[in-house]
Amino acid sequence: MADVIDSEVFLAFSTYATIVILKMMSMSFLTAYFRITRKAFANTEDTFTAKTPEEKKKMLRVNDDVERVRRCHQNDLENIIPFVVIGLLYTLTGPELSTALLHFRLFVGSRFVHTLSYVMALPQPSRALSWIVGIGVTGSMAYHVLTIVLRL
Numbered sequence: 001m002a003d004v005i006d007s008e009v010f011l012a013f014s015t016y017a018t019i020v021i022l023k024m025m026s027m028s029f030l031t032a033y034f035r036i037t038r039k040a041f042a043n044t045e046d047t048f049t050a051k052t053p054e055e056k057k058k059m060l061r062v063n064d065d066v067e068r069v070r071r072c073h074q075n076d077l078e079n080i081i082p083f084v085v086i087g088l089l090y091t092l093t094g095p096e097l098s099t100a101l102l103h104f105r106l107f108v109g110s111r112f113v114h115t116l117s118y119v120m121a122l123p124q125p126s127r128a129l130s131w132i133v134g135i136g137v138t139g140s141m142a143y144h145v146l147t148i149v150l151r152l
């Protein structure tokens, strides 16, 4: 186990997994930013800056920008959690460093492109392609793990 933790592949995985998890966490701050600047809140207690009951009511609304960032965050959760779990198993199978780095870099790059495409509403297929690259990387690592550990 100590060998695995000291290995270059594990260190690379830890680096890229941490970067992409931090990116995902930053979506919460972006959501908060859009909620405040668009004055669009989900809970009555969050509208405490309102001066009148009417203004309070107006601030309890759904806003397109907020919802876009929330969908992007949701998509991160759907893709980054599987990457971290499967990537860890993949790392434990002792892959080649160059192959592992290619997987990790492609995945992290694809998720940054996905976020930019989503938040900036870039024309398709930019978002779809970046999503496919990410899911392809996770699928490739899962395939590698199964070819080594498969016991049915």
Ligand SMILES: N[C@@H](CCC(=O)N[C@@H](CS)C(=O)NCC(=O)O)C(=O)O
Residues within 6 Å of the ligand: 071, 072, 074, 075, 078, 127, 128, 131
């Ligand atoms: N849960 C996703 C599954 C498919 C998916 O992740 N598609 C990518 C590429 S089109 C995406 O960015 N979907 C937008 C989203 O998840 O809000 C969805 O509802 O669209």
